[in-house]
Amino acid sequence: METKVIRGGRLLDITSHSAPYCDILVRGDSIAEIGPPGLASPEGAAQIDATGRLMHAGLMNGHTHSHGNLSKGTGDRWTLELLLTAGPWITGGRQTEEKYLSTLIGACEMLLKGCTGCYDLMVEFPTPSTEGVAAVSKAYADVGMRAVVAPMVADISFFEAIPGLMDALPPALQKDVERLRLAPYETTLANLEAVVKGWSYDREAIRPAVAPTIPLHCSDDFMMGCRDLARGHGLGLHSHVSESKVQVVSGLKVYGKTLTSHIDSLGLLGPDFTVAHGVWLDDDDMRLLGDHGASVSHNPGSNALLGNGIADTRRMLEFGVNLAIGTDGASCCDHQNMYESMRVASYVSHVRGPEWQRWLKPEEILRAATEGSAKALGFERCGRIEPGYKADIVFLDLGAINWIPVNDPVNQLVHTEDGSSVHSVMVGGRMVVENRRVVGVDLVALAADAERVAEKLKGVNTPNRALYDRLESIVGSFCPGLARQPFHINRFGAH
Ligand SMILES: [Zn+2]
Structure with a gap:
């Protein structure tokens, strides 16, 4: 089974709101071991450099x-x-x-x-x-x-x-x-x-x-x-x-x-x-x-x-x-x-x-x-970076502006990160995003395909658009009328 060792990165610890330096050994599609820098790895294990990265579960x-x-x-x-x-x-x-x-x-x-x-x-x-x-x-x-x-x-x-x-x-x-x-x-x-x-x-x-x-x-x-x-x-x-x-x-x-x-x-x-x-x-x-x-x-x-x-x-x-x-x-x-x-x-x-x-x-x-x-x-053994869990790992660039400086990595992940720091992503031990690109996908070609298809669908759906236009004012007044009826709880921002 293929082994990889990820070295030099900081691993998010949700409980302590910290990100200590850790090495991670990946065997096949799962995390085999996590340890302090210098973790022993089997001979022939591929090395992944995570220097300057924060690692969190996908x-x-x-x-x-x-x-x-x-x-x-x-x-x-x-x-x-x-x-x-x-x-x-x-x-x-x-x-x-x-x-x-x-x-x-x-x-x-x-x-x-x-x-x-x-x-x-x-x-x-x-x-x-x-x-x-x-x-x-x-x-x-x-x-x-x-x-x-x-x-x-x-x-x-x-x-x-x-x-x-x-x-x-x-x-x-x-x-x-x-x-x-x-x-x-x-x-x-x-x-x-x-x-x-x-x-x-x-x-x-x-x-x-x-x-x-x-x-x-x-x-x-x-x-x-x-x-x-x-x-x-x-x-x-x-x-x-x-x-x-x-x-x-x-x-x-x-x-x-x-x-x-x-x-x-x-x-x-x-x-x-x-x-x-x-x-x-x-x-x-x-x-x-x-x-x-x-x-x-x-x-x-x-x-x-x-x-x-x-x-x-x-x-x-x-x-x-x-x-x-x-x-x-x-x-x-x-x-x-x-x-x-x-x-x-x-x-x-x-x-x-x-x-x-x-x-x-x-x-x-x-x-x-x-x-x-x-x-x-329903995915068991996903959602954590721990031995026995699937190796689904996101690598954030700590040099990105969201992380200058690193104060509380949990708070910053939820309140500061916007996705722009994502450098690479591993799913099941395989790198699927590398250096901010989805492996195997040409976004320029994808954009061209999307433009072509959007134009085609616009034509195909012209009658459906016209139907929407005729329905909008009726649905748009009937349904809010229902929503104004009393109900025993309120979830709107204002009455
Ligand atoms: Zn939905």
Whole structure:
């Protein structure tokens, strides 16, 4: 088995907020030994010079959407519901090449910004395909990044899911949105089954999962079908739960209970279940999630951009919820930068109130963005730099301006680092970013491909754009009306 020894670097120690000089011996894809400078290494071990570098465990993105990378920056003042309305416009008409390309753009951005694994809720309309999932998985494999590829599925369209919304549309628009109908759930479950049965990647690197997108968008039979499929094959489950106030108000109307108690009654909650966002979870919801050992991917940048509010992460931790951190898709966060997600996670916990002891600590945020996310993704032995763990290591340039001077490396990683100091990245013992370049990827060629494809998609999606323009004012007034209805908790920044 190939051995490598990393010498001369400083290793981040989260507990003591320090970064002592350490050598690291890597055997195969894992860390074999860590010791003071001068660590003995087997003859023939490759030497990696980490002089002037700070080493930290690869960040893990708890929630993203690969299809968003071709549409970054498209919207500005979009609520979640307007974003969902814009879905056919900004992600429609994709062929296999575009699915691959969109994923590759995000994978490169994540690696260049110190992130070595992600939970990708990719979408295909009207149902997932083995070719589409293969294209997305191949992009991660090509750059050597870990990923959970979770087809995001539904059998109820957004317009059918929000009570009263369809009736609020004039008949001509009702007819137009009817063509946004999704495949029957039996078809989608069969397609998911085919994806899982044909899986060819090592599950320690790239694994499948099942993502019933939003409970309101999935019939109960479909939710239970997803549950059985996931549990039968040992896969993760991931869903957007209580992301917006529109969702929680609609959930009460449709189910007569919170979305979390609804999916609990369907038997979905468990240690393999990840809630995306969870902004509008109440205490009982969080207790249920904690008791089931479930995870929440906290995506604070997206929650702020889409106006969904501020999640109560301190309360989640108090109820024993496993906290992960994510960016969300590039069309609702506009980047794939986990350093920024960590910083925003810190800031929004501060603006919840003056009780500073309840604000998240930088070490809690860093643990959530590494170990917490790794747990949500289902990657064991990831998220720490310790013997027995996978060798997923980010090397930051301590000569970069963010680190002059080094005072408290944990605080600086969360509050100061912006990704610009990432010099190289190792995943599973293999260097995948070297000297600020993704190994094997030509960004100039990638940019040319992206330009060409974006232009093509713009043409293809012109009718979808026109449909969005006709829907914007109706969805944009109906949904905020729902969000103004009373609910027993408040997560908005102001009343
Ligand atoms: Zn999402």
